[in-house]
Amino acid sequence: MRAAVLEGFNQPLIVKEVDDPTLTPDGVIIKLEATGLCRSDWHGWAGHMSAIQSFPRILGHEMSGIVEEVGKNIRNFKKGDRVLVPFNHSDGICPHCVAGHHNICDNLSLVGFHFNGGFASHIHIPEADRNLVRLPDNIDFLDASAMGCRFMTAYHGIITQGNVRPGEWVAVYGTGGVGLSAIQIAAAAGANVIAVDIADEKLEFAKEVGAVAVINSKKEKAPQIVREVTKGGANLSIDALGIQETCLNSVLSLKKRGRHVQIGLSSTPNGGLLQLPINFILATEVQIIGSVGMPLPEYPAMLQMVENGRLSPGKLVTKKISLDEINIALEDMNNYAGVGVTVINQF
Numbered sequence: 001m002r003a004a005v006l007e008g009f010n011q012p013l014i015v016k017e018v019d020d021p022t023l024t025p026d027g028v029i030i031k032l033e034a035t036g037l038c039r040s041d042w043h044g045w046a047g048h049m050s051a052i053q054s055f056p057r058i059l060g061h062e063m064s065g066i067v068e069e070v071g072k073n074i075r076n077f078k079k080g081d082r083v084l085v086p087f088n089h090s091d092g093i094c095p096h097c098v099a100g101h102h103n104i105c106d107n108l109s110l111v112g113f114h115f116n117g118g119f120a121s122h123i124h125i126p127e128a129d130r131n132l133v134r135l136p137d138n139i140d141f142l143d144a145s146a147m148g149c150r151f152m153t154a155y156h157g158i159i160t161q162g163n164v165r166p167g168e169w170v171a172v173y174g175t176g177g178v179g180l181s182a183i184q185i186a187a188a189a190g191a192n193v194i195a196v197d198i199a200d201e202k203l204e205f206a207k208e209v210g211a212v213a214v215i216n217s218k219k220e221k222a223p224q225i226v227r228e229v230t231k232g233g234a235n236l237s238i239d240a241l242g243i244q245e246t247c248l249n250s251v252l253s254l255k256k257r258g259r260h261v262q263i264g265l266s267s268t269p270n271g272g273l274l275q276l277p278i279n280f281i282l283a284t285e286v287q288i289i290g291s292v293g294m295p296l297p298e299y300p301a302m303l304q305m306v307e308n309g310r311l312s313p314g315k316l317v318t319k320k321i322s323l324d325e326i327n328i329a330l331e332d333m334n335n336y337a338g339v340g341v342t343v344i345n346q347f
């Protein structure tokens, strides 16, 4: 099969023919139709993800496609099924999985990091009966590609962890893929969304996706403007980026007893250590909430909202590329260039 292979951090991926994946009794092989390019792929490529322990590795974790082969123990899927692949691969038996929180499984493994992912024409998914999601017929592969990571991460962050309510004010810091997804989902849930970024063209796109107000934090003090627009502060604020400035500003945008949800993964140079205003948090009783991926039981509700048109993940896709163009797209992410989401749909 053709694949884009990571052979060393910060080096161009090598697009070449590699061995086809081997089918295991509990696995399936999927012919991929679309794979999104996510900020986490960039983190993996740049060496920020401890999950990558060896080379060569095939990155890519936002896949959708058609089941081509099933292992002899597979009961829930058959050849020809349309599927999407959640990136957080769980064991199904630890206490968190049993409680329905597969996204924080004790034996979590990440597709495209711990094992080979979707920057390839085909992928093998082990333990597939419980780690694949069937795609309804009227959701196309482009819509589905974002639902393995960015879109589902934003859904869990806004709906479950953020517990958004109609009429609430929601600030979203960062309008990359996960930020745009959060804006669309919060708006669909009836919230008023304020998008914050440093690029005007990204903020324009955020308005198209559902933001009622935008702030360019290069030109204005974002927390102050959020407080003015909302007359006192946001009920819910999202850091979709994971850097010191956006995390701090997100917390400072909240009204008393507001909720900050951390969705953006922190990377070097801070290595995951960010400073927070502890006395403000104490005095206002704001909550700091983590959010990672999405557990499997939340998929049906999200898919239903996509099926009935209330959510349109495909609307965030601004660029469709071939596997051969992947290095250009990765380099664009070095400087946070480009608006919207890039998806590979030619392998």
Ligand SMILES: [Zn+2]
Residues within 6 Å of the ligand: 090, 091, 092, 093, 094, 095, 096, 097, 098, 102, 104, 105, 106, 107, 108
């Ligand atoms: Zn588990």
Ligand SMILES: [Zn+2]
Residues within 6 Å of the ligand: 038, 039, 040, 041, 061, 062, 149, 150
């Ligand atoms: Zn991702």
